[in-house]
Amino acid sequence: MPIFGTALLALCTVLGVALGEILGAVLHVKANVGGVGLAMLLLLAARQALARRGWLRPGLRLGIEFWAFLYIPIVVAMAAQQNVRAALSGGPMVLIAGLGAVTLCFALVALLGRLMKERADD
């Protein structure tokens, strides 16, 4: 049944976010540390456990995959509610810092990606 998939996804999300909050409190940080990443790891662990028992039925998968398909529309909704006006009106300092950081990090993606490829080829 799809609801079991959605419920499992919800359980993993809530547990992961809670772990992220606890990690933040332990580290004295006013933010969630990796909650979504931890939730993703929990869901992957759950997938393996279910697959081993043969419980990974199409119905259950549908309850999770439906939300994965809704991901892009959700991102579009997220983009539609950004404060774009404020981001563009922050003046030259905001523009220079933002552009500089993004350009440098794009270059680092290319550089590290190439280094990793060379290591893998060795």
Place this chain on the structure above:
Amino acid sequence: MTEIWTRIASDQALILGFVAVGAIMGAAQLLSRGLTRGRIHGSAIAILGALALAWLGGELTGGKKGLADVPGLAGLTLLGGAMLRDFAIVATAFEVDTAEARKAGWAGVIALALGTLVPFVLGVGVAWGFGYRDAVSLTTLGAGTVTYIVGPVTGAALGASSPVIALSIATGVFKAVLVMTATPFVARFIGLDNPRSAMLFGGLMGTVSGVSGGLAATDERLVPYGALTATFHTGIGCLVCPSVLFLAVRALM
């Protein structure tokens, strides 16, 4: 008539949000096929269009929530809010190839470290260039260049002034918007076409909204890999900016 509309606008907010997003994505799909013959991804056009509409919404209403401030479209805040966004990101992990993710593990850690340090140093440098000289403002503005959450969290922890905190948020939001819009266009040049480079990308760019939007517009199969590392970025930034990096900036002053 107006009474019925106001009631529907408030009672059916989320449902109207689905209609609005469906319309944006439908129009984007048509533009992608008609104008670019599918060369620019429909989702990339949809995200760009949504950002343009968010700007228009801000201009029309003077509000802070883009298109969601337009009457009848308030449901976008729920549909595109952090709760459903994180829920859907976790769902994408279901298709992750665990062997690939493990292979890029160590590189993800390096990417996270560089992704915090490089924007921070750059942000501090630019703020210095604009005449800021006190360690608290410099650290807050540097932190804003990491992500728009790290900036205000750091500023609040250090007691920065409110205009400085506002600037740090603006820098972070601009960075997120820039990552969302530029990624599909530069993806080919930086080799962003496999799970491993997506994990590097997530760790370096950090901003979850920027990374998830940028990867969605490039190739949706890469989203979970980028999100996996990006999600640790804000937490690490909030950890090191008000502590180690602040002490380093103060020592240099």
